Every structure is written in C-alpha cells, then in structure tokens.
Amino acid sequence: MPLNTDVLNAFTVDVEDWYHICGVEKFLSPSIWKSLESRVTIGTEKILDMLSKRHIKGTFFILGYIAERYPELVKKIFNEGHEISTHGYRHQTVYNLTPEEFREDLKKSINILKNITGEDILGYRAPEWSIKKESYWALNIIKEEGLLYDSSVTPSWIIGDPEALPFPHQIETENGTLNIFPPSTFKSIMGQLPFTGSWIMRLLPYNIIKKEVEKLNKLKMPAVSYLHSWEMDIHHPKIKLPWTKEFVHYVNLKECEDKFNRLLDDFKFVTIKDLLKYNHNSSYIKKIKLGSNNKEANLLLI
Numbered sequence: 001m002p003l004n005t006d007v008l009n010a011f012t013v014d015v016e017d018w019y020h021i022c023g024v025e026k027f028l029s030p031s032i033w034k035s036l037e038s039r040v041t042i043g044t045e046k047i048l049d050m051l052s053k054r055h056i057k058g059t060f061f062i063l064g065y066i067a068e069r070y071p072e073l074v075k076k077i078f079n080e081g082h083e084i085s086t087h088g089y090r091h092q093t094v095y096n097l098t099p100e101e102f103r104e105d106l107k108k109s110i111n112i113l114k115n116i117t118g119e120d121i122l123g124y125r126a127p128e129w130s131i132k133k134e135s136y137w138a139l140n141i142i143k144e145e146g147l148l149y150d151s152s153v154t155p156s157w158i159i160g161d162p163e164a165l166p167f168p169h170q171i172e173t174e175n176g177t178l179n180i181f182p183p184s185t186f187k188s189i190m191g192q193l194p195f196t197g198s199w200i201m202r203l204l205p206y207n208i209i210k211k212e213v214e215k216l217n218k219l220k221m222p223a224v225s226y227l228h229s230w231e232m233d234i235h236h237p238k239i240k241l242p243w244t245k246e247f248v249h250y251v252n253l254k255e256c257e258d259k260f261n262r263l264l265d266d267f268k269f270v271t272i273k274d275l276l277k278y279n280h281n282s283s284y285i286k287k288i289k290l291g292s293n294n295k296e297a298n299l300l301l302i
C-alpha cells in the first residue's frame with residue numbers, strides 16, 4: 001500500500017534509444033544512429049508491465065525520431081492510458097540551437113505524435129534538461145506552440161539553474177502562463193541534486209530516496225520522477241564515451257528496476273496531465289515572471 005495516499009506524484013519516462021546521448025558527437029555521430037541496434041521497445045515494454053501491474057498511468061516524453069520509426073509503440077503506450085508528451089525530435093541540447101531550430105524540432109515532434117494518437121500534446125521535456133538561463137527563450141516558444149507545461153528546467157547547478165524554483169510552479173512567458181514541473185531535487189553536500197531518477201537515483205540508497213519523497217509529500221508537494229527507457233534494458237551495448245558521460249549513462253544500471261519498483265509500491269503516481277487537473281489550486285503552485293531568479297521570484301510570487 002502506498003505510504004501517502006493523499007499526495008499524488010508524477011511518474012515520467014523519456015522514451016529514446018540507448019545511443020541518444022547529448023554532447024558525444026565525436027564518439028557517436030547521429031549519422032550512424034541508423035546502423036546501431038535499436039532496443040527502445042525492450043525497456044519501454046518493461047516499464048509498461050511495471051505500471052500495468054499496479055494500475056498506474058505515467059507521462060511518456062517520446063522522442064520524435066523514435067515515434068517516426070515505432071508508431072506502434074507510441075500507440076501501445078497511448079492505448080494503455082498513459083499520457084504522450086514530447087522529448088523533441090532530434091535529441092539536441094536546446095542551448096545549442098537557435099530559437100528557429102528549436103521551434104522546428106519541437107513542431108516536428110508534436111506533429112508526429114499527434115498524427116499517431118489523434119490527441120493534442122500538452123508537455124515537453126528537453127534532452128539533458130537543457131532549458132536553463134541561456135535558453136529560457138525556449139519557454140516562450142513552448143507556450144506559443146500550444147503546450148501547457150514544460151518539465152525541463154532543473155533547479156540544480158549540476159545540470160540546470162540553481163536559482164530556479166524547486167517545485168511545480170507557473171511562469172509568465174511572453175505568450176501566456178506555462179506550467180513548470182521540475183524533476184525533484186534534495187539538498188545534499190553537493191547542493192541541490194535531482195534524485196528521483198537517472199544516475200543519482202541509481203547511486204543513492206533507496207531509504208534516502210524514500211525519505212526525501214516523504215518529506216516532499218508531507219509538505220503536500222508532488223515528487224516528479226523520471227526514468228529513461230534504456231535504463232530498464234541493462235544489457236544494451238556498452239560503448240566508449242568521455243568518462244563523465246560513461247559514468248552517468250552506465251553506473252549502477254542494475255539497481256534501477258528494483259528502486260523504481262519500490263518507489264511505485266511506496267507512493268502514489270499519476271501523469272503530469274492529471275497532476276495539473278487535480279492540483280491546479282494547490283498552494284505550492286506559484287506564479288513567477290520568466291527569467292526571474294529564486295530571490296526575485298520570492299518577491300514576485302502572485
């Protein structure tokens with residue numbers, strides 16, 4: 001039985017192949033993606049099983065490149081009642097794109113996904129959480145292209161903007177209000193770190209993860225977890241990468257499945273779309289102006 005039945009958390013997945021790694025073009029050029037073994041269905045189907053056993057629905061941020069090649073996989077995720085959101089088309093970091101390139105990549109992915117499901121796409125997550133200070137302009141475009149929320153801005157020095165708000169909130173963009181669902185972070189000796197997914201979750205003992213989610217839930221804050229489809233496929237090929245990239249990608253992969261199973265058993269999870277529906281008037285949802293830092297944000301809370 002979940003520990004906190006009254007607080008809903010978000011379960012999210014980035015659906016991409018094992019070779020969709022940002023910033024490693026010299027080691028793994030996108031031009032050879034086509035020649036590599038595709039294993040995206042292996043990890044994704046394991047996640048679908050893990051969720052269906054527990055009757056849990058999640059938000060799947062699907063890469064357009066994958067959706068174009070595996071429309072049946074997208075249909076399967078959608079038909080099982082999960083939310084389909086976009087992870088962009090080509091898996092490029094946003095801060096390395098021009099606004100025009102970003103818009104084109106986003107639109108392409110939305111069109112592919114919408115053509116498969118027949119439904120509007122509501123959310124976006126950037127590859128490698130790459131919406132930060134220098135790329136906040138992207139939030140204006142996300143809103144302009146008709147999306148309701150973003151789940152890319154990470155309140156951590158390690159990969160995002162340490163001054164960003166560490167809980168779901170709303171940002172006033174040039175084109176209207178956009179909901180922001182950052183991955184959950186906790187205070188560590190290394191500063192704020194995202195802990196509900198990827199390599200940090202794989203390294204942390206489960207009791208710490210559980211304690212930190214409990215802390216959030218006691219404050220009536222939802223945790224936002226995140227899982228990559230390839231993390232559930234521990235036998236995917238091992239390739240040589242710069243050591244930091246290799247560490248982040250491969251460390252403790254074998255622990256991922258067990259930790260997520262325990263997390264799903266201990267807490268209550270829904271899609272981000274459902275969180276938006278149920279928590280719209282929650283006190284933790286604050287509204288700030290785009291580009292304001294945490295200090296200013298506290299003054300600007302509406």
Ligand SMILES: [Zn+2]
Pocket residue numbers: 014016020087091126127128
């Ligand atoms: Zn990704």
